[in-house]
Amino acid sequence: MAMAELAAQPRNEKAVKAAIGALAAKFGNRLVTSQAVREQHGNTLTWIENQPPDAVVFPQTAEDVQDAVRICVQHRVPVIPYGTGTSLEGHINAPQGGVTLDFRDMNRVLAVHAEDLDCVVEPGVTRKQLNEYLRDQGLFFPIDPGADASIGGMTATRASGTNAVRYGTMKDNVLALKVVLASGELISTARRAKKSSAGYDLTRLFVGSEGTLGVITEITVKLHGIPEAISGGICPFPSVEAACNATIATIQSGIPVARIELFDELQVKACNAYSKLTLPESPLLFLEFHGTEAGVAEQSARFGEIAADLGGGPFTWTTNTEERNRLWQARHDAYWAVIGLRPGAKAFATDVCVPLSRLAECVTETQRDIAEHNMLAPIVGHVGDGNFHTSVLLDMNDPAEVATAKAFSERLVERALAMEGTCTGEHGVGQGKMKYLQAEHGEALAAMRAIKHALDPQDLMNPGKIVAF
C-alpha cells in the first residue's frame, strides 16, 4: 500500500467526536487532545509522515484499557498502543486517526519470582527500569534494543538486541501475556509455567503482532542470573569478510558467545573521532562472554585462536568491569558517533538479516553500493544472527537525498531477499515495510490476514500496520 493511500484512509469525524466525548467522561484529564501531545505520539523516526491520533488516553489499569477499547470499538475508532515511541517503521502512526493508549502510567513491576527466574510487569515498564529493579536480586532481563524501550512495546514488536545470539529475542523470553482483545475481553494467553503448550501458542502470536491483534496489558518475562563473570573485548580484522568468517567459526564451534557485534571501518573512524579513541581503523568485532571466571577466560582464548587463524587479532579482552566498559564505550556511543560524522543530519536505519553464510557477501556489496552513491552510511551488525544495520546520514528536508536513501534501502532489501534473507531482522514491519512483506512472504500474507480478520473483524486494532485488511 502506498503512503498516499495510507493518508487517504476514511475517517468518520462524527464517530471520532463521539468516542472522544465518551472517553473524556470516563478519563477526565487522562485524555489529552492537544496538538503537541498528539503529534508527539505519531513520531516515526523516518521519512514516513507524522500521522497523529485524535486523542491520547493514559490508562492506569487493565480495566481502563478495556473501557477505552470498548468505547473506541463501539464508535469504530482505531486504537493504537504506545510505549515509549521508539519504534522505527511508523508502528505508532495513526493513518486513520483514532485514539492512542499511552502506557506511561502502567509502569509497575508486579511480581518477581526469583527462584523461577521470571517476573510480571505492566507494559510501560522500560527495560532499564526493570534491570535496575532486578539488580539487587542478582537477576537481569537480557533484551536490549538501542532505545530504553518499554517491555510492552518490545513484546509487540518482538524486539531483540546485542544479546540475542545467547539469550534470544522477545519471542524466546515472553512466557505469558494478558491482552485486551477487540471485543474488550481481557484474556491470559498462558500460565506462568515455563512452557505454554496448553493449546495453540497464542502468547507468541501476540509477540510481534505490533498491536494489530489486541492491546497487551501485562507481560510475564523470563529472567536470567547476572553472570558471575563477563569478559569482553575487541578484535580487528583485515576485512569484513574475515570478521564474518570468524563469527561463523565461533558459533559453529559451539562457543557460547553472548554478544558479537561488527563495526565497519567508517563506524570505527566515527567512534574514534567521537569517543577520542585510538581503535585500529579496520573492521572490528566487539565480543562478550558470560559465565564463570574460568569459562569466560577459556572462551575468550578460544575465540582469539579462531581470529588469529583468519588473519585477525590481536583480540584484546578483559574481565575487569571498568576496562571492559572502556573497550565497549565505542559500542555504546555508536549512534552518537554516527551523528557526529555529519552534524545536523538524521540517521535512517536499515535492518536486513541474511543467512549467516551470505552475511559477508551482503555487507560487502552494501558497502560498495554506499560508496557508488556517495552516501555516508556506517555499518553495525549483530553478526551472530546475520543481522546488520546501516545508518544512512541524510538531510530529511532534501528530497534528492531522501530519494537516494529510499532507493538504497530498497536495493538493500532486494539484495537480502535474493540471498534468502528478510527485510527486517528486528525493527518490524509497521507501515514502512508492508510492501516488502508481499515479496518475502507471498501466500503467508493470506494466512496472516485471515488471523487479523478473525481477531479484529472491524480492523480497529492499530490499523494500517503489518497486513492491509
Add this chain to the structure above:
Amino acid sequence: MTSLLKPRDGKDVEAAVHWALAESKTLEIVGQGSKRGVGRAAQWDLSLDLSDLSGVTLYEPDELILSAKAGTPMAEIEALLAANNQELAFEPVDYGPVFGAGPGRGTIGGVLGANLSGPRRIKAGAARDHFLGFTAVSGRAETFKSGGRVVKNVTGYDLCKVMAGSWGTLAALTDVTVKVLPRAETEETVLVLGLDDATAARAMSAAMGSSNDVSGAAHFPAPVAASLQAEAGAALTALRLEGVAPSVVHRRRALEVLLKSFGEIAVLEEGASRDVWRVIRNVTPFTGGARALWRISVAPTRGHEVAAAIGEGAEYVYDWAGGLIWVALPATEDGGAERVRRAIAANGHATLIRAPAAIRASVPVFEPQEPGLAALTRRVKESFDPKGIFGPGRMYAGI
C-alpha cells in the same frame, strides 16, 4: 479401518485437501503415527499420510540450518546431524517407547507439530524456538509459506510458533526448516543423592540461577530412582553440564561446591551421563505399561507441591528444574484427571499423553481453557481451517 490418502509431494497434499474440502471429509494428519495416541479420542474420515514426503532438502552444516520434507524420519535427520557433530538442541522426546513401540520413530513434521522438546529445553528452548520456516497446506487447500532461513525476523505474525504444538489441527506441514547446533564435545552429570522433592527443587533452582550453564535439571524421587539403579534406593537429583572438556570440569567443580550443603554428591562421566539423560528424555520409567501418563507443566518451584497434591498411587519424575512433571496413574475411571487438575489449581497445565481411548473420550486431554481463551483458540483454528477438516476434536471438543 480409516482409509488412506498418501500424497507424494506438496502438490498432491494440496489436491488431497482440496478434495476433502469439496467432499466434506475430515482428515487425520500422520507421519509414522508414533504420536497417534495423543489427543482426544475422535473419529476422522481419512488419514492424510505424509510419510512419502521424505528427505532432507537442504543441509548446510556451516550455516546451522536444515530443511526437510515433513515426513522425513527423525532417525535419518539425527544420524545426518550426528555425522557432522551437530544436533537438534531441543532434544525432542521420543514417544515411541511411551506407546509401547520401538525407539527412533517419528518424523520431523510430527516433532514440530507436537512441539516436542526434552531436558535441554530449560537452556536451549523448545522445538518451536528452533523452527525457522515452513511450507504448509491450509484447510482452505492453499499452499503457504512462512519464515525462512534466517534465525531472526520480525516480519508479521510468527506463524511457526502457532503451527508448533497445533497437533495437525491447523494445516498440513509439507516442508520445514529448523536451526541446528553444534553437539557438545562432552558432558558430565552431578548427582545429589537422597533429597526430598522440596529440597531437590531448591537445589535445582540454585543450580539454574548460577553461572554454570546447566543444560538439564531433573529429579527422581526414591520409588522411581529405585527402578533405575537397583542398588540406589535413594532419590537422585541430576544436573547436566555440557561443553568442551576443560569447561565442563571447572563448572562441575563449581556446582559441587554450590550443592554440597544439600546432600551427598556423585558425578557421572560422559557415558553414564548420556544414559541418564536418555532415560529422562524418553520418560523411560513410564514406558509401555498400562498406566495413564500425564505431562504437567508448572512454575518450577511449585512442582513438588503439585505432585504431592495429586495423592495416593501416583508415581512421578521431574524435569526442567521441577517445572515439568511426568506422572503415572492407574488407568481407571478418569485416569486421574480430576485430581491432577485439582492439584494444579489453575497454576499450570496438564496434558494426558497416554490413556485408553475410553478415558480420552471422556476427559479433556489438553488443559481446559477459560471461555475467552477458548473463543480465541476457535478463531485461530477457523482462520487456518474454516471448515474444520484437520483433526477436528483432537485438541478440544468441537474445535
